[in-house]
Amino acid sequence: MTGINGAGQSTLSYLDQLKGMQEKKLQEDQKVTGQNELKQEDFLSLLTKQLAQQDPFKPVGNDQMIAQMASFATVDGITQMNEQFGSLNSAMTSNQALQASSLVGRDVLIPSATGVKKGEGGMTGMVKLPNAINNLMVRVENEQGQLIKTFDMGAKPAGDHRVEWDGKDDSGNALPEGRYKLKVSGMLDGENREFDVSTYANVNSVLLGKGDGNVMLNLAGFDSPFKLAEVLEVGQA
Template identity: 40%
Template sequence: MTTTTNVGNADIYSSLGLAAATSTGAAKKNDALDQADFLRLMTTQLQQQDPLKPMDNSQMVAQMAQLSTVQGITDLNTTVAGFQQQMSSDQILRGAALVGHEVLVPSSKFALESEGDASGVVAAPAAGMVTVDITDANGTVVRQISVEAKAAGEVAFAWDGKDANGNRLEPGSYGIKANHTATNGDSETLSTYVQAPVESVTVGSDGLFLNLKGLGTAPIDYVLRIS
């Protein structure tokens, strides 16, 4: 797996032992006020107050409380930023460990290879019969698979890649639709989950994504099982 790192001009200058150039030739001053600035403002306020009308004690206490609140928020933001960085690194390691493994993810399509089967599962709401229709790119049903659900729970199904006449179909993407018919005749559509190998991982602004062979990308949170 190849990892790409974005390198800015500042990083290039740093790697060459040079200081990054700016339009003014000086570092930009931070516009945010820190604790020292608040203390200087309060000291100046005390020095300039009218001796005949000194600052009210309650106002002084309120300003001190505001100062403590600002400092506390700053410290909290620093701590949260550290947690986020640690969680991001941990997530990358978790994703990298999945490369080469197969994962079970929600999907409405199969990725058929030139050899081998394609498999998946559904969650049957009760005992009955589960019917899985496999369709080609045109939406035509090329194979129908029926599996008995003896009770409510997970029901596995597999497709050997052949049509109803026993002919091996071309590799590619095939749609799947599952339906459950209960013993009392009630019928409902089920969500389908398929097995797919993880080829690589991608770090995005919204988190970690798995690149699944033949299926595209899926968030790591979609993974229900690893094998």
């Protein structure tokens, strides 16, 4: 509650007066500098003025001063910590980009069943099997979804297995370079199931993400980049 004491001073509580002075100071700073935050020196200046204008018969208690200073110190500490995290994130991203630059010109395994066939060569992928399969079948499709070739990989145990296509159709004709899709299926628990397939792609260049801390890889034959974190393996296809 607000009143006037015998000395003609306002009897607003310390915290209320300090809040009012902070708001006034903030408005003045915004008009002059456009800033919308108080710094440590602003807080100390306000605190000094408040202590000088306090009611001598009702001085500010130590607990009020400590609580106010602790609150400001906490906010200031969080602000500094956020700035440090931002600098650390920027440094880590730059370091990742530097390391990723060594991948340019190399093949990486990515989680995509669609891969790129080069020239007269074929295409290589990797299939992950949750269980042993007695008869593993591979279907190769072009970008239009047309079936190009089928071949049998035979029985395979659980785990990762290379899928190698020679780049030819069922008649033995070499197909042109381009994007093709590998589909691998087999009988599991009495049902025909398709399994996850990854393919190899060549790294053209490395770039930083749009402020999100991700390092991206431009891959040959792909319109959109892939995240470095998505790479499953580095090596020759």
